[in-house]
Amino acid sequence: xxxxxxxxxxxxxxxxxxxxxxxxxxxxxxxxxxxxxxxxxxxxxxxxxxxxxxxxxxxxxxxx
Numbered sequence: 818x819x820x821x822x823x824x825x826x827x828x829x830x831x832x833x834x835x836x837x838x839x840x841x842x843x844x845x846x847x848x849x850x851x852x853x854x855x856x857x858x859x860x861x862x863x864x865x866x867x868x869x870x871x872x873x874x875x876x877x878x879x880x881x
Contacts (some may be wrong), residue, residue, distance in 0.1 A: 818846045823854040827864060827879040834876035836869070 826844055831873070835843075841851045855877055858864045866875045 818844070818850045820845075820857050822850070823851060824858060824863065824879070827877060831879050834867070834878050836874060836876055840877070856866040 822844060823840060837851045837855055838848060840855075841848045844851070855864070855866075855875075858877075859866060863866060863880065864877050865880050866877045868874070869876055
């Protein structure tokens with residue numbers, strides 16, 4: 818499991834925001850793997866993210 822799978826998932830679902838837990842459940846991989854991949858993708862500015870208002874919870878999607 819890597820960044821590419823997470824990026825592909827977000828690309829296929831461009832119109833919706835997802836939390837890392839939702840991505841983890843839909844891909845059937847651990848939350849830790851998804852979180853690490855999202856952190857790396859955030860550094861590249863390929864994906865957008867926003868805080869949900871809850872402690873350390875973000876929503877993600879691919880830049881349109």
